[in-house]
Amino acid sequence: MTDTSLQDLSQGETAYRKLHQAIRDGLFQPGDRLREADVAQRLSLSRTPVREALRKLEADGIVEHRARIGAVIRKLExxxxxxxxxxxxxxxxxxxxxxxxxxxxxxxxxxxxxxxxxxxxxxxxxxxxxxxxxxxxxxxxxxxxxxxxxxxxxxxxxxxxxxxxxxxxxxxxxxxxxxxxxxxxxxxxxxxxxxxxxxxxxxxxxxxxxxxxxxx
CATH class of the missing domain: 1.20.120.530 (GntR ligand-binding domain-like)
Known part of the structure; x- marks a missing residue:
């Protein structure tokens, strides 16, 4: 997706698209913990839209929330x-x-x-x-x-x-x-x-x- 098309999206949707693509590209791997601050820094985003993106990825079944750990990319058995x-x-x-x-x-x-x-x-x-x-x-x-x-x-x-x-x-x-x-x-x-x-x-x-x- 081009930067221009990303600009037409909400901040939350932009964060979701960028994080989704980063996982697809292997920047983040199954089993990795996704700390809001780390993701925001690596993808040049602010933490609030990253939080929204993580919730959407959890709904998609890509990310799961673990007690005392936080958001983690699912790993298939x-x-x-x-x-x-x-x-x-x-x-x-x-x-x-x-x-x-x-x-x-x-x-x-x-x-x-x-x-x-x-x-x-x-x-x-x-x-x-x-x-x-x-x-x-x-x-x-x-x-x-x-x-x-x-x-x-x-x-x-x-x-x-x-x-x-x-x-x-x-x-x-x-x-x-x-x-x-x-x-x-x-x-x-x-x-x-x-x-x-x-x-x-x-x-x-x-x-x-x-x-x-x-x-x-």
Whole structure:
């Protein structure tokens, strides 16, 4: 969001957007304590709108209030991670199938472009993670289904609670990009079944890798 558009919002909403983005970008991690004064200083905000933002993030399920500690970013348990990926699998398989029916050549070209950028971003996990989010969002946009897109947005808050990206080494990025390519090829061919199967295989691999990271 641009500074100009932020200026059009209330101070509380501006603080909410900035803190939400900071959590998404990894500036604050799941399990971190969010002290009003610290957040205000790091994000160049005053404490009152930060307090309002924290209340809204708590309502969103991103932040929880702990006795004698205060506001803390939620950290998903293993069972919650599995449940989240199960839901993602359902939505992303459907999205890939619908994209195979409706995606334009320009949208498919954009998927390839984003995937190519991920492939060369081996030394910057944060950028790779952001590009990966862009890739999946492009698939949802190509479905031409606003209700599916809204369902995907509802998962975004939970995805923020997964912690550091798993796109932290060249081998992992290579695997992800190849699986993305399988999805793109199926969408370009208009092969609904292959697109869905490729998306499901991708999410299954991602879940296995996420659980492996959680065990370390």
């Amino acid at each position: 293993r069972t919650e991670v599995v449940e989240l990926y199960e839901m993602r699998l359902v939505l992303e398989r459907t999205a890939a199938e619908m994209a195979a029916k409706h995606a334009s050549d320009a949208e498919i070209d954009e998927l390839e472009e984003v995937n190519n950028k991920i492939e060369v971003t081996v030394d910057d996990p944060a950028t790779a993670a952001a590009l990966n989010q862009d890739f999946h969002r492009c698939i949802y946009l190509a479905t031409r289904n606003r209700f599916l897109l809204e369902s995907a947005r509802a998962l975004n808050n939970a995805l923020m609670l997964l912690g550091p990206t798993t796109l932290a080494d060249a081998e992992r990025i290579k695997t992800v990009c190849q699986q993305h390519k399988n999805i793109i090829d199926a969408i370009r061919a208009g092969d609904v079944e292959a697109a869905g199967a490729s998306a499901e295989a991708h999410l299954q691999t991602s879940l296995r890798h996420r659980l492996k990271v959680m065990r370390t």
